[in-house]
Structures are given as structure tokens and as C-alpha cells.
Amino acid sequence: MIQSETIGQRIRRARMRQGLSQSELATRVKVSQPTIANWEQDSHAPRTATLDRVAKILGVEPFWLMNGGGGRNGHSAGSFLSLPIRHAPLFDWPAADNGFEPTRQEPRDYFAVSTRAEDCYALTVHDPAVSSVFPEGSIAILDATPGQLADGDFHLFNIDGKYCLRRYRSSPQRLQSAAVNGDYDTVFVEETPKSFGRAIFNVRPL
Numbered sequence: 665m666i667q668s669e670t671i672g673q674r675i676r677r678a679r680m681r682q683g684l685s686q687s688e689l690a691t692r693v694k695v696s697q698p699t700i701a702n703w704e705q706d707s708h709a710p711r712t713a714t715l716d717r718v719a720k721i722l723g724v725e726p727f728w729l730m731n732g733g734g735g736r737n738g739h740s741a742g743s744f745l746s747l748p749i750r751h752a753p754l755f756d757w758p759a760a761d762n763g764f765e766p767t768r769q770e771p772r773d774y775f776a777v778s779t780r781a782e783d784c785y786a787l788t789v790h791d792p793a794v795s796s797v798f799p800e801g802s803i804a805i806l807d808a809t810p811g812q813l814a815d816g817d818f819h820l821f822n823i824d825g826k827y828c829l830r831r832y833r834s835s836p837q838r839l840q841s842a843a844v845n846g847d848y849d850t851v852f853v854e855e856t857p858k859s860f861g862r863a864i865f866n867v868r869p870l
Contacts, residue, residue, distance in 0.1 A: 675704055810861060
């Protein structure tokens with residue numbers, strides 16, 4: 665699950681546990697040292713194939729690096745298996761200005777998930793600006809009662825009438841993209857934006 669710790673922080677923690685410098689990890693992954701630094705600062709996220717290679721080198725599971733839950737170096741198997749199974753209502757990606765309210769709308773299906781979030785829902789992702797973390801067509805599971813925005817978490821926001829997933833940053837307040845091609849700008853906001861759900865994990869299509 666995506667928690668307060670970011671993918672960059674998990675990469676750094678796993679790297680330091682292995683006693684590797686950024687340069688040493690970069691050499692093994694076959695990328696530049698600044699690329700590792702950008703990952704650890706959450707300026708960019710590694711692509712799926714690269715993430716798998718990083719995970720293997722660092723001796724962790726790709727799922728843990730991406731989402732922080734389950735598997736090696738994440739939560740224990742016992743605590744993961746003890747999570748309740750919930751049937752999250754599944755919605756298509758919300759259209760612009762359609763007044764999306766997941767707790768009041770009729771879902772097109774249900775998606776079984778194991779999570780502590782009592783009020784969750786699922787979305788079929790259609791947002792190229794976060795393609796490195798939430799690929800097109802993947803299923804994002806969101807907590808409909810996200811509480812206070814935490815630095816580094818992904819949330820569903822409505823920006824200028826368009827729904828989008830963005831990583832929230834608190835100082836200064838801004839909404840970051842996570843695109844594979846990096847072509848999307850960071851949006852700076854003066855007021856704390858309304859969250860329509862905090863992304864807790866996503867399921868990638870086969």
C-alpha cells in the first residue's frame with residue numbers, strides 16, 4: 665500500500681541496507697547516478713522493467729518498492745493475510761465536471777481487495793501523467809476517506825474541471841505528475857486541494 669513513505673525513500677532505504685552508494689547502484693542498474701538521485705528524491709519514478717531490475721539488485725520485491733506493502737521487507741505475510749477482504753465498487757475514469765462522488769454513484773462492477781481502508785473504491789486509470797506509477801488501464805484502489813493530505817501520497821484531484829491522479833507535496837503545496845516521458849508540469853496551488861480519494865495501491869493489467 666502507498667503510505668507516507670515514498671517509492672524514492674524505499675529505494676534509498678533498501679540501497680543503504682545493501683551498503684551501496686548511489687553510484688554503485690547506478691552502475692549495476694546501468695543508469696546514471698543523477699537518475700538514482702532523482703528516483704530517491706521522487707522527481708521521477710523508474711519504469712516497470714527498470715523497477716524490477718532495481719528490486720532484484722536490492723533484494724526486495726518490486727511490489728514493496730512500488731507500494732510499500734506485502735512481501736519481503738514490507739509487511740509480514742501474516743499481517744497481510746489478516747487484512748479484511750473488501751468489495752470495492754469499480755468505476756470508469758470520471759469525466760470532467762461530472763460531479764464524481766464514489767460513495768453515491770452506481771458502480772459498473774466490484775473489485776475484491778485486501779485493505780484496512782473501510783471505505784474504498786476502485787478506478788480504471790486513464791491518466792497518462794502518472795503512467796510510470798499507474799499505467800493506462802490499471803486498477804487504482806483509493807481510500808474514499810483520505811483524511812489530511814500527507815506529503816508524497818497520490819490522490820485523485822480535480823484540477824480545472826479535470827480529474828487526475830497526482831502526488832501531493834506540502835512545501836510548497838504542489839501536485840506532481842509521474843509520467844513515463846516526463847512531459848507534464850507540476851501544478852502549484854495556493855489552497856489545499858480537495859482529495860477525492862488517496863491511492864493505496866494499484867493492480868497492473870496482465
